[in-house]
Amino acid sequence: MTIVGMGNPEMGDDGIGVHLAQMLAEQVRRGDWPVTADIICADRDPLLAGALLAEGKHVLLIDAVDMKQKPGTWRLFTDTDLPPCRLPASGSTHTLALAQVIELARGLGCADRLKLLGIQVGNVRPGRFLSPRVRRCVSEVVTRIREEAEALP
Numbered sequence: 001m002t003i004v005g006m007g008n009p010e011m012g013d014d015g016i017g018v019h020l021a022q023m024l025a026e027q028v029r030r031g032d033w034p035v036t037a038d039i040i041c042a043d044r045d046p047l048l049a050g051a052l053l054a055e056g057k058h059v060l061l062i063d064a065v066d067m068k069q070k071p072g073t074w075r076l077f078t079d080t081d082l083p084p085c086r087l088p089a090s091g092s093t094h095t096l097a098l099a100q101v102i103e104l105a106r107g108l109g110c111a112d113r114l115k116l117l118g119i120q121v122g123n124v125r126p127g128r129f130l131s132p133r134v135r136r137c138v139s140e141v142v143t144r145i146r147e148e149a150e151a152l153p
Contacts, residue, residue, distance in 0.1 A: 002040060005022070006061060016064050074118060119137060
């Protein structure tokens, strides 16, 4: 499995995916990560997930989303969770929305190997920080990421 952290770490909660990927990479360096997984900080390049899928990898994309929920709420999306893409930037703080990443994977015939872990943003303003509500979900999200990585052969 490849875990890809997305986001803009210079814009508050939008950087949660990058923050988590950096944190997990540090756990790997310390030997505290119990499963085999590649961890990548992709910042604002969601096309990297498409490239990894095209290579045949299972990808867990971690990103800040706007689900109209309380900050720190998170959800695991699969290819069947979102309808076909209609609006160009809906649900994401990037130029390519979550639905569009799934649509790309569908077009490549590998959407079944893509999961998106979306975390509701609270504060997206300039600065390197995570809001308290988003920061509180980190350990729960890390647990779910490990479960997803362990579930694959």
